[in-house]
Amino acid sequence: MANKIKIATTSLAGCFGCHMSFLDIDERIIQLAELVEFDRSPLTDIEHCGPCDVGLIEGGVCNSENVHTLREFRKQCKILVAVGACAINGGLPAMRNFIPLEECLAEAYLDGIGVENPQIPNDVELPLLLDKVRPIHEVVKIDYYLPGCPPSADVFWAFLTDLLAGREPKLDYGLVHYD
Amino acid sequence: MTKTITLDGKAIPFADGQTIMQAATAAGVYIPHLCHHPEFTPHGSCKLCTVNVNGRNCSACTFPAAEGQDVLNNTQELNADRQKITQMLFVEGNHFCPSCEKTGNCQLQAVAYHLNMLDDHFPLFYPHRQMDASHPDVLIDHNRCIFCTLCVRASQQHDGKNVFAISGRGINKHLIVNAESGLLKDTDLAVTDKATHICPTGAIISKRTAYQVPIGQRVYDHQDIDAVSLATEQAHGE
Numbered sequence: 001m002a003n004k005i006k007i008a009t010t011s012l013a014g015c016f017g018c019h020m021s022f023l024d025i026d027e028r029i030i031q032l033a034e035l036v037e038f039d040r041s042p043l044t045d046i047e048h049c050g051p052c053d054v055g056l057i058e059g060g061v062c063n064s065e066n067v068h069t070l071r072e073f074r075k076q077c078k079i080l081v082a083v084g085a086c087a088i089n090g091g092l093p094a095m096r097n098f099i100p101l102e103e104c105l106a107e108a109y110l111d112g113i114g115v116e117n118p119q120i121p122n123d124v125e126l127p128l129l130l131d132k133v134r135p136i137h138e139v140v141k142i143d144y145y146l147p148g149c150p151p152s153a154d155v156f157w158a159f160l161t162d163l164l165a166g167r168e169p170k171l172d173y174g175l176v177h178y179d
Numbered sequence: 180m181t182k183t184i185t186l187d188g189k190a191i192p193f194a195d196g197q198t199i200m201q202a203a204t205a206a207g208v209y210i211p212h213l214c215h216h217p218e219f220t221p222h223g224s225c226k227l228c229t230v231n232v233n234g235r236n237c238s239a240c241t242f243p244a245a246e247g248q249d250v251l252n253n254t255q256e257l258n259a260d261r262q263k264i265t266q267m268l269f270v271e272g273n274h275f276c277p278s279c280e281k282t283g284n285c286q287l288q289a290v291a292y293h294l295n296m297l298d299d300h301f302p303l304f305y306p307h308r309q310m311d312a313s314h315p316d317v318l319i320d321h322n323r324c325i326f327c328t329l330c331v332r333a334s335q336q337h338d339g340k341n342v343f344a345i346s347g348r349g350i351n352k353h354l355i356v357n358a359e360s361g362l363l364k365d366t367d368l369a370v371t372d373k374a375t376h377i378c379p380t381g382a383i384i385s386k387r388t389a390y391q392v393p394i395g396q397r398v399y400d401h402q403d404i405d406a407v408s409l410a411t412e413q414a415h416g417e
Contacts, residue, residue: 082298085275085276085277088297088298088299089269089274089275089299089303090303090305091275091277092275092277092278094275094303094305095275095278097305098273098305098307132305134303135299135303137298137299137300138302138303142298144297145297145298146297147297147298149276149277171295171297173292173293173295173403174401176292176295176297177292177400178276178277178282178288178291179276179277179279179282179283179394
């Protein structure tokens with residue numbers, strides 16, 4: 001089919017759990033593949049996002065690379081979707097927001113149990129950590145939100161089938177969960 | 180003759196001295212609320228029960244019903260306002276539902292579900308708040324407190340104690356306990372007190388009960404708070 005809807009996905013400060021949940025649509029993915037093709041995504045290994053119709057963002061923003069990726073997606077995607085608790089409110093990674101960054105690094109790389117050759121990683125290739133983990137709507141404009149940790153496969157399905165059918169996406173009571 | 184008010188275009192009866200909230204509940208109409216509880220003096224602070232009475236916005240839990248009132252409740256505009264209020268409650272505290280024991284049984288979360296709140300809209304505060312795990316049976320997680328004062332009222336009006344109070348103003352507002360040490364263990368709170376079980380969020384919880392009911396089988400997992408709230412609060416009014 002020509003002119004397939006293009007979807008890009010990424011995981012920022014997330015655990016890929018939302019991507020796993022997306023794949024839980026199981027055999028419906030065959031139906032989906034007839035209507036859409038994937039651009040940049042962990043599912044394709046494409047490194048940079050081309051012009052897309054829909055961008056699905058999992059995870060919040062915890063480092064400089066996350067910010068660049070998120071801005072690339074916003075630039076390339078007509079519709080940008082915050083997927084899951086971390087993208088929406090920072091989620092589990094944002095629980096470090098209550099501990100000074102220096103203490104987090106010291107615990108992980110200097111003082112933690114079982115740490116060998118203690119040193120804080122400081123390679124130019126490594127993205128710099130942000131002082132706090134932030135939800136993505138604080139960085140770019142977001143068009144839709146899919147709550148959940150993770151959103152169930154049915155949430156992805158309801159949202160994408162609505163969108164592909166040209167309907168305004170709507171999540172009924174049973175599909176809205178924050179946990 | 181029965182006195183009536185008009186609620187969303189329908190005449191509903193009220194008795195003298197009833198608030199709009201009480202009249203609506205008796206008539207089977209849900210008005211979203213968090214700080215209101217039928218057993219205790221209304222506080223009127225959460226503003227979720229904001230209704231429009233003859234063109235002016237009022238808190239249904241404190242406003243007396245009176246003849247001639249034309250009350251709007253379930254309108255797009257009021258529900259949009261309520262959603263914004265709920266979003267403010269979420270960003271002002273630290274409400275991480277996936278790691279909260281109260282998830283699925285939480286009225287803050289349930290009201291947000293009812294209002295189809297999908298995001299927080301505002302920038303998050305991530306305020307630094309403490310936990311008090313000193314009491315052998317009860318835990319306070321200040322991250323989740325929305326200052327509804329239900330624990331304050333339940334302790335005073337039901338338990339005959341005076342364990343809780345709200346201190347400070349504005350962004351510095353916080354829940355305090357009645358002990359010189361500031362610790363819950365040095366108060367006379369008991370796990371059997373009403374105040375222990377009244378919290379609409381996960382701010383006050385009894386220990387060792389967190390996952391007795393699995394996630395997915397909890398009160399609001401499949402049931403909208405409008406039905407749950409009416410069923411429990413109408414039973415109270417009888």
